[in-house]
Amino acid sequence: MTRSEFDDIRAFLADEGTSAGDRLGVAMTLIDDLEYAHTREAVQRSRYLQVLTAARASAAAELAGEPDPLSFVRDELARRGELPQDDEEVRRILDDARTAGALRAYMEGGVDPVQPSPRGPRLRRCAGARRTLRS
Numbered sequence: 001m002t003r004s005e006f007d008d009i010r011a012f013l014a015d016e017g018t019s020a021g022d023r024l025g026v027a028m029t030l031i032d033d034l035e036y037a038h039t040r041e042a043v044q045r046s047r048y049l050q051v052l053t054a055a056r057a058s059a060a061a062e063l064a065g066e067p068d069p070l071s072f073v074r075d076e077l078a079r080r081g082e083l084p085q086d087d088e089e090v091r092r093i094l095d096d097a098r099t100a101g102a103l104r105a106y107m108e109g110g111v112d113p114v115q116p117s118p119r120g121p122r123l124r125r126c127a128g129a130r131r132t133l134r135s
Contacts, residue, residue, distance in 0.1 A: 051076055
């Protein structure tokens with residue numbers, strides 16, 4: 001849910017004209033949403049643990065001198081249909097990994113992930129329809 005949706009729900013519940021039945025309906029919907037989110041989180045945790053287990057098994061296989069230590073990770077990704085299919089996808093995945101590493105380094109140690117341009121800061125231009133806030 002977005003922040004706006006939460007604000008709408010709060011306003012609806014705070015409105016004195018809202019009946020008890022309507023409030024109960026909102027409460028039941030929110031409970032259903034929470035149950036769904038809880039189930040989805042459990043599934044995501046399970047998937048994470050499966051990938052983590054495959055990664056740890058691959059690291060252990062490498063240390064043990066196994067001939068194909070990445071087989072555990074490759075099998076897990078193949079089972080999920082997440083193996084790269086072409087060169088373009090390989091490049092995109094590697095670029096994403098580099099970006100994630102740079103952002104992590106920045107967040108953990110204050111290293112700037114984006115090098116400044118030798119030409120100086122880029123000027124931004126706003127384009128499009130003029131908009132005003134409603135009061």
